[in-house]
Amino acid sequence: MQRYSLLDLSSVPEGATTADALNNTVALAQAAERAGYHRYWLAEHHNMAGIASAATAVVIGRVAAATEKMRIGAGGIMLPNHAPLIVAEQFGTLATLYGDRIDLGLGRAPGTDHATARALRRHMAPEDGFPQDVQELMAYLGDMPENAPVRAIPGAGTHVPVWILGSSLYGAQLAAHLGLPYAFASHFAPAMLEQALAVYRSSFQPSEALSEPYAMITVGVCAAETDAKAQFLRSSQVLAFARLISGTPGKLPLPTKDLNAQVPSAILAQVNQALSCAAVGSPDTVKSQLAEIIEKYQPDELLVTGMIHDHQTRVQSFDIVALILSQMQTEDNLENRQ
Template identity: 50%
Template sequence: MNLLARTPLSALDVVPMRAGGSAADALREALAYGRDLDRLGFHRMWLAEHHNLSGVASSATAVLVGQIAAATRRLRVGAGGIMLPNHAPLVVAENFGTLETLFPGRIDLGLGRAPGADGATMRALRRSAGDGGGFPDQVADIQRLLGPDMPGQRVRAVPGVGTGVPVWILGSGTFGAALAAERGLPFAFAAHIAPQALHEAAHVYRSTFQPSAVGARPYLMVCLPLVAADSDEKAQFLATTMFQRSLALVRGEGLTMLPPVADMGPHWRPDEEEAVRSMLAAAIVGGPATVARGLEQVLSTTGVDELMFSSNFYHAADRLRSAEIVAQLRGETLKTPLALDA
């Protein structure tokens, strides 16, 4: 596990709502998760942005970033990401400039070009596909607003100017990879959404990377679905919550998390199962030994600089246990003993 011991570990949270639970429950669990990740030695926690999506409470991303940063001490906290079609760059720069001013050296700004919402919701956000230029121009605007105060600059983000909040490009294909490489920015790839494009995007990013004032070398983080438990059998059982959630996405239904089930067979058609398994092709599910092997394989075949995990569990205690297992596999000190499965 040499590679895992040297690799920063991070987590993505979409603040999922549980069947029978409320948005308040989901938000409280997100705060508790952040505190746990901080204690376990995770490097960063990112919050996603979604709007008008049943079962997901991560709509006010910047607010959540601030709350979790306030509740933690060392953890980097950021947006994974802010969907630029929904926002004016100046507002984004002001929000994250304020966060960086409050929590210096601990804030990340991940930027994505997907709206994370349907057309009606975008109109309710007072944005349209044609607002503010294309995604590359919007990224440049935010970099400029967060960069040094330049002579003659008429529009300034206050707070924001001069804070140098780290800007990341998010992507699930080669477009984001190419843009991040061109700008010399770190790149976060969404293998929890588009696993089949991982290797191509990584190649494009690394092979075309242009050093910049931000980074002299490419820095690639990959987000994977992860379900770790004390045994392979328990992990496979708990993973049925993730399967049901992905199935709801395939069907265009709400994403409220459902309890795990003993058998997924009655819950999906063969074509639906194929679609879900394809979507989750990068998922790592198992007990400690299986997870260790899976993570080492990902690291050895991709050479990524950092791993981020998207973990959906019906019970918060199971998500915490998953994080504890991965942290201890990496060598972090925990109060909870690690039980290796056979």
Template identity: 55%
Template sequence: MTALSVLDLSPITEGSNARQSLQCSLSLAQHCEALGFQRYWLAEHHNMAGIASAATAVAIGFIAAGTQSIRVGAGGVMLPNHAPLLIAEQFGTLESLYPGRIDLGLGRAPGTDQATAQALRRNLDSDPNQFPNDVVELLNYFGPGEGQLVRAIPGVGLNVPVWILGSSLFGAQLAAALGLPYAFASHFAPAQLDEALQIYRSRFRPSSYLDKPKVMVAVSVFAADSDEAGELLASSMQQTFVALRRGNPGPLKPPVPGYRDSLHPADRMMLDGVMACAAIGSEDTVEKALREILARTQADELIVTSQIYDHQARLDSYSRLAEINCRL
């Protein structure tokens, strides 16, 4: 068996709202906890009509309060949007409330457009080296705090596990240099997956956090009772990717039969690239795809995202995945 986790954007479906979306996220977290999944991460995105997890620390608290043992965290917090002290205090508070269950994944992309970035009070002309500096500052807030003029309270001494997230080579280099675990966003940007993992593993420096590299790979999974049914489930996410690339994001739409075949060849090519690290179809088809991904990446853990319009179908997909994992 492979360690499995969940990456949730808390999708707002067409005709629904954020409250219903977050309730569905809690239902999914409880379901996956019962199935034995390792962790449940939520992602920070702003000004997105189809995503309910913008206030990521608040959403994490909601999920952690409604579960018992599954680790809950951020996949991730976009650190350039925040002062490291505030994130240390937020996640120190979460760790104080739910000890031993909180993770903090950090990314450097703003996760939004420039207008929204400005509304978040970001300095768009900031030093590109600021992200590594901010990560080190944040790590120090979780340390013993000796001699520090400013301390994160709660936060100091709690050693909240920090992951570096990335979809390029930059994050791999940083995670390796700091000796931190690394998660690659291959569910939407798989192009540099192999090179990033090679760089991370070859340059990894043992640290007080890890003595050897630890890799998590993100995968989109749509498991159903047939290949055709899996492709139908995936069409909702495919519509989201096409709308996003056209600058018109919105709520998660209902599935459309034959959606991919209806697209312009350029859009089909884009989808093929974006979803190159996905497992879609019957249990046999999904198992084969996951085996290939694991053989290719030698990942220590897979974190699975499944933006599925129908909540029951989403629960069913994760149930099937848990059964498949018993055979991996």
């Protein structure tokens, strides 16, 4: 593991507003920079009362303005929702304003329900144009000739780094074919993680963007003084995910001491499986669980994420995780020198 980074979903807790959530995102980003996180990513979701980052490029701009050195980006932009030119202009503008600190992760899913996807795109094309859209977008961000009939201004020549995101073999194959870095959404869909990484690494084709494969995996985290407290704090996210897959999404709930009383056993089992790529507990427990994940999957970079109802407690959790990961890096470096 070369680096560790943070994915923020700008969660809106029960009893709070979207303004509160966006202010919390800025404060968390500043704390993450102090704690040593390499990059800070935000994700596109729509029509979800519990997530405030729908206008992802706008939020990225606010976070970039409030930080100094940490990379800021999208994990990701759901490209089927947008024209590639618009995305190139948005992220070209961000790169023009904030220099070489901006990342652009691209996803193939709409990031919402079918009705909202229709409202976003107006026309639902049956064919899959994602690979072509990715290449078109990359061309707009590259060195296009001055006399090109269509150029992204700002955007052309900024060479904003593009990542492919995914939770299946599709994204792994595309990232390998295009020679791009790859991020796997193992924090909510871990089933194909091992296979996707194997496909990506074995079929990677070097490109101008990247000479060798670079894989990042996402891990849910929740760290506290004790295992019991961490499990209690994490119950907010478990309950929110259970409500989402049950068709009753909402804001991030208060934590509960008895999930079994609020979530049917079959749904809870499904949620626990979906959120199983995680490290939850005391610092010692989290370190042990993270070490096991890193040893098994050998990621080049770890992207951690987690929802906790209380903002300051969430900041403290990510501070603990950053300290653990920094210590693990130091230990690895010492071992490599011996």
